[in-house]
Amino acid sequence: MNIETILAELELKLQSIGFTEGSSAMLLQLNIAGQNYIHSCGNLNMLNASSARLIDGHRYIFVEFMYNEISNASLSTNTKTLHRDTARLLKEYNESLAIREITTECLYDLEFFMQAKGFAVNTIARHMKVLKKYINLAIKKGLLYQSPFIGYTIKSQETHREALSEKELKLFEEYIPVCPTDKEVLLAFLFSCYTGLRYSDICCFSKRNIQVLNNKKWIILWMKKTGNEVRIPLSTVFNGKGLAISREIKRPRGPLFKLRNNQHANRVLKAIAKEIGIKRNVTFHTARHTFATLLLYRGVSITTVQKLLGHRSVKTTQIYSAVTDLTIERELRKSNKAAQKC
Structure with a gap:
C-alpha cells in the first residue's frame, strides 16, 4: 500500500467521525504534507536501502x-x-x-x-x-x-625471531634424509633460506617464476600474503644455492615442491634439528628470518634486504636491527685492525 492510498483512506475515516467542511483546511494540510513526503521519499514500499541494511x-x-x-x-x-x-x-x-x-x-x-x-x-x-x-x-x-x-587497542608483544647461524645452516645443508618426503621438506626449507620466500609462496612456486634478466636468473613473483611483487637475483644471492636446488628438482610444470602442509613441514624440521643437535625452535618460517639475518650480517644494506623480502616499508625490516648493530660492530673492528696496520 502506498502513501496516496493511506491519505485517501484517512480522509474518509476523518469525515466518517464528524470532520466537516470547516475541517477542510486541516485535511488539505495533511494531504499537502503527504504529497511532499511522496515527492521526497517516493513510495513507502521503497525503504532506503542503507536503512534496511542497518536494521x-x-x-x-x-x-x-x-x-x-x-x-x-x-x-x-x-x-x-x-x-x-x-x-x-x-x-x-x-x-x-x-x-x-x-x-x-x-x-x-x-x-x-x-x-x-x-x-x-x-x-x-x-x-x-x-x-x-x-x-x-x-x-x-x-x-x-x-x-x-x-x-580498543590491539596489544602485541615483540617476539624473538629465530634464525640459523652460518654454522647451523651448514648442518642442515649436510643432513641426508632417509624419507623422500623429509627430503622434499628439507629442500624447500633450504630454498627458502636462500631466497627468503614464505611457506605460502614456496607452495605455489614453479619454474615459471624463474626468468632471465641480463643473462642472470631471477625469481619474479607476486607474494600471496601481501600481493607485492618481489624480485630476487637467484643466480647471485647466496652464491646461487637456490638456483642449484631448482635445477636438482626435475619438475618442469606445476609447483616445484610437493609439501603436505605447514604443520607437517614444521614437524619434519624439528625432528631434523634435534637429530643434528640444534636445540632451538626451528620452523619453516625460520628460513625467512635466516635469509634476512645472514644477509644483514654479511653487510647487505637494510634497504636491499627490504626489497628482497618484499616489505613495503623499511620499518618492517627493522625488526632485524639487532643484527645490523652486530654488523656495524664487526665493520668497526675491521676498520680498527686496518688502522693499526697502517
Missing part, C-alpha cells in the same frame, strides 16, 4: 556473517583456517551476538575470555585483527555505523 545489522548474527564472508572470499588455505578459528572462538564466546551489538566493551570482554583460555598476547592479537577485518567489512556493507575498535 538487518540489529538482527544479523555476526558469526553467521563471518562464516558467509569466509566461504565467499578468495583466501589462502592457511588464512581461511585462521579466520574460521576466529569465527569458532567468537561462537564459543557468544553465538547469538548480532553485528550491531558488538561494542568496545564487548571487545574487551572477548579479550578477557581468550586470556581465561590461556591464549598468549600475540594469539589474542591475531584473532582480534581478523575480527577487525570483518567489522570493517560490515561497515562497508552498511550493516554497522562505526567500528567498536575505535576505542
Whole structure:
C-alpha cells in the first residue's frame, strides 16, 4: 500500500467521525504534507536501502556473517583456517551476538575470555585483527555505523625471531634424509633460506617464476600474503644455492615442491634439528628470518634486504636491527685492525 492510498483512506475515516467542511483546511494540510513526503521519499514500499541494511545489522548474527564472508572470499588455505578459528572462538564466546551489538566493551570482554583460555598476547592479537577485518567489512556493507575498535587497542608483544647461524645452516645443508618426503621438506626449507620466500609462496612456486634478466636468473613473483611483487637475483644471492636446488628438482610444470602442509613441514624440521643437535625452535618460517639475518650480517644494506623480502616499508625490516648493530660492530673492528696496520 502506498502513501496516496493511506491519505485517501484517512480522509474518509476523518469525515466518517464528524470532520466537516470547516475541517477542510486541516485535511488539505495533511494531504499537502503527504504529497511532499511522496515527492521526497517516493513510495513507502521503497525503504532506503542503507536503512534496511542497518536494521538487518540489529538482527544479523555476526558469526553467521563471518562464516558467509569466509566461504565467499578468495583466501589462502592457511588464512581461511585462521579466520574460521576466529569465527569458532567468537561462537564459543557468544553465538547469538548480532553485528550491531558488538561494542568496545564487548571487545574487551572477548579479550578477557581468550586470556581465561590461556591464549598468549600475540594469539589474542591475531584473532582480534581478523575480527577487525570483518567489522570493517560490515561497515562497508552498511550493516554497522562505526567500528567498536575505535576505542580498543590491539596489544602485541615483540617476539624473538629465530634464525640459523652460518654454522647451523651448514648442518642442515649436510643432513641426508632417509624419507623422500623429509627430503622434499628439507629442500624447500633450504630454498627458502636462500631466497627468503614464505611457506605460502614456496607452495605455489614453479619454474615459471624463474626468468632471465641480463643473462642472470631471477625469481619474479607476486607474494600471496601481501600481493607485492618481489624480485630476487637467484643466480647471485647466496652464491646461487637456490638456483642449484631448482635445477636438482626435475619438475618442469606445476609447483616445484610437493609439501603436505605447514604443520607437517614444521614437524619434519624439528625432528631434523634435534637429530643434528640444534636445540632451538626451528620452523619453516625460520628460513625467512635466516635469509634476512645472514644477509644483514654479511653487510647487505637494510634497504636491499627490504626489497628482497618484499616489505613495503623499511620499518618492517627493522625488526632485524639487532643484527645490523652486530654488523656495524664487526665493520668497526675491521676498520680498527686496518688502522693499526697502517
